[in-house]
Amino acid sequence: MLILGIETSCDETSASLVKDGREILSSIILSQDTLHRNFGGVVPEIACRAHLESIMGVIHNALADAKIQLTEIDAIAVVNTPGLIGSLLIGVTAAKTLCMVLDKPLIAIDHLHAHIYANNLEYADIQYPVVSLVVSGGHTILFLSENETKHIPLGWTIDDAAGEAFDKVSKILGLGYPGGPIIDKLARLGNPSAVTFPRAYLEKDSLDFSFSGLKTAVLYYYRGQDSKNTDTKTPSDQKRADIAASFQEAVVDVLVDKIVLALKMYNVHGVLTGGGVAANSRLRQRLKDKSKELSIPVYCPSTRLCTDNAAMVAGLAYKKYLEGDIAGLDIEAIP
Numbered sequence: 177m178l179i180l181g182i183e184t185s186c187d188e189t190s191a192s193l194v195k196d197g198r199e200i201l202s203s204i205i206l207s208q209d210t211l212h213r214n215f216g217g218v219v220p221e222i223a224c225r226a227h228l229e230s231i232m233g234v235i236h237n238a239l240a241d242a243k244i245q246l247t248e249i250d251a252i253a254v255v256n257t258p259g260l261i262g263s264l265l266i267g268v269t270a271a272k273t274l275c276m277v278l279d280k281p282l283i284a285i286d287h288l289h290a291h292i293y294a295n296n297l298e299y300a301d302i303q304y305p306v307v308s309l310v311v312s313g314g315h316t317i318l319f320l321s322e323n324e325t326k327h328i329p330l331g332w333t334i335d336d337a338a339g340e341a342f343d344k345v346s347k348i349l350g351l352g353y354p355g356g357p358i359i360d361k362l363a364r365l366g367n368p369s370a371v372t373f374p375r376a377y378l379e380k381d382s383l384d385f386s387f388s389g390l391k392t393a394v395l396y397y398y399r400g401q402d403s404k405n406t407d408t409k410t411p412s413d414q415k416r417a418d419i420a421a422s423f424q425e426a427v428v429d430v431l432v433d434k435i436v437l438a439l440k441m442y443n444v445h446g447v448l449t450g451g452g453v454a455a456n457s458r459l460r461q462r463l464k465d466k467s468k469e470l471s472i473p474v475y476c477p478s479t480r481l482c483t484d485n486a487a488m489v490a491g492l493a494y495k496k497y498l499e500g501d502i503a504g505l506d507i508e509a510i511p
Contacts, residue, residue: 178249179497180274181490182235184267185259185287186314187212187223189230191238192486193249197494198297202241203480203487204234209354216347218313224262231270238486246278253283253493255290256503257510258315264509272505283493284503287484288315289327291450293492294477294485296324302475303445307438311431311459312451313339313354316385318438321448324495330438331383338427339453341387345394345423349416359420360456366414366421368458371397373426375433381441383434387427394423428459432466439472446473455482 178201183190187208193201208226212218239246254271256264275282292308308319308327316339317332336344339356346355351362373393376386398419435447447467453459460476467474481488 177251177494177497178244179283179490179493180235180238180249180252181285181486181488181493182231182252182254182267182271183287183290183484183486183489184227184231184263185255186263186484187218187226188484189227189234190484190486191235192490193238193242193244194297194487194490194494197491198300200297200487201244202238203485204238204241205483205485206230206234213353216353217343218260220260220262223260224266227263227266231266235270246274249278249280251281251283251493251497253285253489255287255489256284256507257286259287259509259511261509261511264511268507268509272507276505281497282503282505282507283496283501284507285489285492285496288317289325290488290492292319292321292327292448293324293495294450294481294488295448295475297481297487297491298477299475302448305442305444306446306448307435307442307444308448308450309431309435309454310451311338311449311453313337313343313356315451316387316431318383318434320438320442320444324492325499325501331385331434333385333387334378335386335388336391338385338387338431339451341391341427342453344391345420348395348398349419351416351420356452356456359424360458362417363421363424363458366417366419368421368425370418371422373397373422375426375430377430377433381437383438383441385430385434387430390423390426394419424456424458428456428462431459432462435463436466436470439470446475449474449476450482452483455479
């Protein structure tokens with residue numbers, strides 16, 4: 177079964193052809209990083225217009241790479257929630273139009289659930305239920321995943337998402353955008369114990385997250401307003417690396433500890449991760465170590481499947497199609 181997936185929830189325009197929910201025949205991802213870099217973050221209006229200009233070309237390239245004609249596909253899948261409303265509308269409108277013209281079924285996909293399914297594209301031995309962590313620029317959320325399509329929220333961020341904190345701290349340090357990959361690279365040169373930044377665990381047994389206070393602590397320390405920081409001069413490259421490493425360690429500590437807490441609270445067979453921050457090298461190493469320590473499998477998608485992509489959308493759509501979960505042409509984009 178061939179499914180065309182479309183993903184336009186934020187600032188990547190993506191289309192993919194996936195066979196039988198596992199075999200990726202093509203995956204086209206058009207990044208908008210250069211359009212948003214000067215602003216230090218995604219500008220919704222710019223993102224929407226860029227999707228509008230590129231969506232059909234991206235779909236055609238995905239079909240060409242897979243050597244598939246539009247008439248050969250069996251269904252069309254699209255992310256309709258969550259995301260930026262303008263961006264979502266472009267993908268949803270394109271998918272609905274193609275379904276109407278081709279008389280093909282439409283499958284609506286939750287962006288967060290698709291990030292979890294990215295693991296299924298590469299690992300065939302996942303046993304459910306599992307604890308799933310989706311961690312990206314817009315979302316930090318833990319799920320109890322009963323199967324590939326059923327995910328029960330356990331906890332989420334009450335303020336900044338982890339990826340958002342990475343971007344803001346990168347801006348504070350004058351490092352550029354997007355912040356995640358930049359800080360990850362710089363942190364390898366720094367000492368993660370150089371600065372003791374706060375870890376917000378909230379109430380006892382809470383599976384919610386909070387990164388706003390950590391971001392503010394980095395800002396005050398960087399500006400020399402922390403009582404323990406007597407250096408008010410512009411930090412050296414090594415100092416920046418130490419701050420980046422210490423900040424990153426604080427984020428990773430909370431993410432890993434919340435996963436461990438969820439494992440203690442629920443009887444599961446493993447851990448799945450997804451989202452752009454799941455590509456962070458320190459997080460992946462810590463999860464690998466924790467997997468050995470607890471003797472429980474932890475799955476991380478390859479970095480190409482961590483960021484927003486349509487392959488995970490088309491893959492999950494196959495499972496939803498088998499369950500008879502078909503959308504009508506009246507579906508809406510839900511921000």
